[in-house]
Amino acid sequence: MVASISKADWENFRAVGRVPPSIREVVLQSWKRSSRLAMASPKHAPLLGPDDLHATRTHARRLRQAAHAALSKADFLLRQSGNMMLLCDQDCVVLDAVGDSDTISRGRENHLHLGGKWSESAIGTNAIGTAIHLGRSVQVDGPEHFCEEIQRWNCAASPVKDPGTGQLLGVVNISWSAGQKQPGSTALSSAFALQVESELAHRLAQDRQLLLQYLHQRRMSEPVLLLDRTGAEIFSSESFAGLPDLSQALAELRHRLPQLIERGADHVAEALAGHLPDAALDVIEPRADAIGLVISLKSPSRRRRAETLDLAQLSRTGATMAELVAQAQRLLETSLPILIEGETGTGKATLARAMHEATRTMRDAPSHGPSRFTMLECALLSDEGLREDMARDGLAFDGGTLCLDSPGRASPAVQKLLLSVIETAERAGCRVITLASRSLFQMMQDGSLHRELYYRIAGARLTIPPLRERPDEIPLYLHAILARHRRENGGRELRLTAAAMAVLRAHSWPGNLREMQNLVSALSALSRSALIDARDLPPEIARPEGGAPGREDSLLDVEKTEIIAALDATAGNMTEAARRLGIARSTLYLKLEAYGITRPRSKP
Ligand SMILES: Nc1ncnc2c1ncn2[C@@H]1O[C@H](COP(=O)(O)OP(=O)(O)OP(=O)(O)O)[C@@H](O)[C@H]1O
Structure with a gap:
């Protein structure tokens, strides 16, 4: 596409407001919006400082991870082509820049680079800001840019939308020098944006699969509703669907869930407390990101229930538990990794949490610090996600307890990574407790559990017998x-x-x-x-x-x-x-x- 107007047209508009007859409607409307902002003519877009940029990129990690393959491909394809590709978030901030290195260097002069904020309100008409404003693909050439210094560029931007919610997540933008002809750049930016969207859709489908697996493993019998992070219903038990008077509260929750879940489990719980006071919530976070929510009724969440039992209470539930608690207390004097084995539902996680609480309150154990209880549901971990968590310190340990649930059900790649996770945790003074409902020794013998991992986690063993063995x-x-x-x-x-x-x-x-x-x-x-x-x-x-x-x-x-x-x-x-x-x-x-x-x- 060639600019619909000349530099002289732009000068006339800026000086006396004369509208060039050949101007494209999309550009004219954007010029009008930009004029209303009465901006000077900055030479470059505002630039985020390193801390803000880091926070912005972290916040947009889902988009960036989904764009990873598209960015790598563009980096290769656009080398020495005069084009660069930028990934921007919904606030028009450049998150990543790849492609022709000379063009990338020139981009820095206008902050058309990492951290540059290209909203219309900051720098007037430009493809990134205008595409975000309109929610559709836009190309802006040379003199169509509202600020003179930016007229050295041609840019084509296409929006990326969340496949679950339809919400705008950002844009993929291609930029090149205004002097050069680059036909097909809008098509190219659209193609890359589509690639990112299809990767997001693929990941959403995978997350939904994980959520169903999670529900299957929990074998919940109470009324239950499973939502993914977009608020879409993945599963509803008949008993939940039949409950009267919930539809309005749920519709509101589903609408707000995408924002709430990004802000963390506490925000979801807080928002729901007023609407569904009887509901128990489990935000599912197999990695650092929440992928969905289980709402169950009339039965407080497993996690919350488990938190309320301490070792003294556990030892009052019969001779078996009294003996196990006595053994647990002796083990707490050591730094051995502890393996708790027992069939499903025998109370392994409850015992592990009670041990963690006991360590926390032991006055003579100052080395155990303020301490978090970090539970990793190993069957739900992916090696990619775990590697990312490790790389960006998502698994920072502060003493406390690292609890590995069912490591034998993790993939071989994840099992290998768990070795480093354990090492990091132990170095930080963390106690490692592993839970398993099948014999890990047997799994090691079968070859389904990494031998080294077995010996790292099975320092001492506590076995909770099933109820039928102690009627x-x-x-x-x-x-x-x-x-x-x-x-x-x-x-x-x-x-x-x-x-x-x-x-x-x-x-x-x-x-x-x-x-x-x-x-x-x-x-x-x-x-x-x-x-x-x-x-x-x-x-x-x-x-x-x-x-x-x-x-x-x-x-x-x-x-x-x-x-x-x-x-x-x-x-x-x-x-x-x-x-x-x-x-x-x-x-x-x-x-x-x-x-x-x-x-x-x-x-x-
Ligand atoms: N001593 C106890 N007294 C009463 N309730 C208990 C006791 N121990 C555990 N529970 C309850 O039993 C349920 C199952 O406990 P928990 O989740 O700890 O089992 P688990 O062995 O870790 O299960 P899974 O292997 O399926 O994950 C929870 O609701 C928990 O609160």
Whole structure:
């Protein structure tokens, strides 16, 4: 494209406001906006200082990361072409400059370079500022620029929009000397902008995949809604969708989420507190950036619940935990890395947090400093993201605890990087605690866990046995969880009948304490009475399908459950229960004793 006007046209407009007849409408409108700002004619755009530039580039990291491939390609293609390509953010600040080195040097003279701010309000009509103002591709040639010094340039800029929200993120701009003909530059800037947008879309799709994986791993049974960082709904449980009166609060949240989530988890929690007071929030941050949000109802978030239990409380939940807590306390005297193993939901993360809190408050451990608890969900880490976090100090340790969740599920590349993360953490006086629901030793033997990583994390081992291996402790846990639920949520105090307790003791609890926690939340929400009987329990617990016992169910478990179900169905009538089970009444008495089952009700 050739400029629609001459230098003389521009001079006439500036001097007496005469509008050149051949001027393009887009340029004229921009000149009018620029005139209203009554700016002098600066020689260059304003320039951000190094600290502000660093902060601006960090803030725009998502855009810059997505533009990485396009910038590398442009750097190669535009070498010695007289063109340079600039990536700018939505405030018109130049974030990156690549391409022909002579053109880049000349750009510096006008601050058409890193940190230069090219908004219309700062420097009048120019492709970057005008494209951002209009939200569409614009080319501005020589004398069409509003400020004289900038007329040595031709520029073509195309917007980059967030594929999730449609929000303008910035522009890709191509600049070259006004004297040279460079046909196709607008097309080139559009092509690169499209490439950046498609990379952003690809990353958004990957993040959505990660969010679904996260939800799958949590196995949440309460009403739950999963949103990505743009506010789009990724998943909603039927129970959540059916909740009345939430639509307005949610619409507002989804609208504000893209801004809130950029500012951090605390801002989201704060904004939601007024709208969804009963909701628990989990902002998902597998790397330094939040990629989405889980909202669950009537069950405070796992993270918050875990924070409230200390070692003393844990040791009160039975002999097994008392012994484990005693061992944990001895280990806290050392600097050994600790591996906590146990099936899903057995309380590994809770124990790790309680250990962290204990270290924090130990007066005789000044070296442990003010201390953060940094949890890395290893299965969700990518080597690229982790490398970036390490490079820009996103994983700064201050003593405290580095908690690695399921390192065996990380890719081999991530496992290698974790070795350096651990080294950095230990050098900063950090305690390393690793959580695993499968035997890491076994995984090392299988070759799915890096051998060196295993020996770096498994200094000492604590193993939490599954609930089904310690049925005597089940009532203690139930009482503790019922009491805690009432403390946290107020309301009625739920109590269990002997029959209900018997069924729950006999249950195999494949989801362990998390399953128990969810059951208590569900009972509290659904039960009309404060006294829970066996018949109020969900069918999969009260009457497990004979054909589909859990992996761990033994035949004895099945028999025990059958007996409890028969007693429940006959309201404790021994004669009738024995008849249903096809055994003698005396045999039923013997079996009750053997299984430690308490008769629900005395009926003849
Ligand atoms: N001693 C305890 N008493 C009562 N509740 C507990 C106890 N320990 C853990 N919990 C609760 O059990 C649930 C599961 O605990 P946690 O998340 O620590 O388990 P986990 O083993 O780390 O699970 P996963 O391996 O699936 O991540 C949480 O809701 C937690 O608050």
